[in-house]
């Protein structure tokens with residue numbers, strides 16, 4: 001008997017989308033991302049905004065006419081870069097290509113096991129004027145460090161995440177996040193990383209610890225047992 005997650009959120013109970021389905025929806029998400037940017041920065045007259053609001057409502061109703069119970073997964077890892085279940089989470093708020101809220105952050109797995117992400121954040125991610133919101137940096141670190149841990153063979157939930165904001169992080173310039181594993185101990189894994197500006201200055205550093213949840217290990221053991229007995 002295990003403490004399993006509710007069935008609706010288990011990856012195996014979700015819809016899996018093929019490459020073409022992902023591509024069509026990713027184009028929609030990209031347009032909506034541009035829409036979010038336009039909404040934040042628009043200066044058209046109020047009457048026009050009111051009219052557009054009705055049009056957006058109509059589009060929301062059309063998309064909502066058929067609705068999944070949970071965000072879908074990709075049936076192959078995005079870009080084939082990261083052999084981690086998270087790279088298939090199309091609705092992820094940091095990396096999900098189908099989530100307009102996600103920048104989305106791309107990943108490059110380097111041969112030494114570290115991860116590099118290069119991304120640019122615009123106005124929808126603003127905290128202090130002209131600068132990246134600290135919570136957005138935290139979300140990006142959470143995901144990138146977590147994927148780095150997953151790639152090292154210890155996929156887990158974030159147990160701790162500590163950030164040191166050294167300098168302001170600018171909007172509208174390419175930022176580089178590098179992440180690496182520093183320690184592994186059973187089902188615990190520590191990773192750290194930093195965000196740098198194009199001139200190589202570190203703006204934020206982070207350290208995190210991930211734990212493979214006991215219930216996931218128990219589920220895996222149950223599945224292995226089922227396979228042996230079937």
Ligand SMILES: CCCCCCCC(=O)SCCNC(=O)CCNC(=O)[C@H](O)C(C)(C)COP(=O)(O)OP(=O)(O)OC[C@H]1O[C@@H](n2cnc3c(N)ncnc32)[C@H](O)[C@@H]1OP(=O)(O)O
Nearest residue numbers: 084086142143146147150155156157158159211212213214
């Ligand atoms: C590929 C993956 C990419 C992931 C990117 C995104 C990551 C996320 O955003 S995850 C969401 C945010 N995190 C969460 O919601 C986690 C909530 N917490 C939990 O689910 C559980 O507490 C969890 C999974 C961390 C640990 O639970 P459980 O499996 O029962 O572990 P438990 O047996 O209590 O502890 C195992 C060990 O970890 C330690 N530990 C557990 N939690 C913590 C913590 N928060 N801080 C420090 N140590 C901890 C315990 O002390 C224990 O250590 P030891 O073995 O030395 O005694």
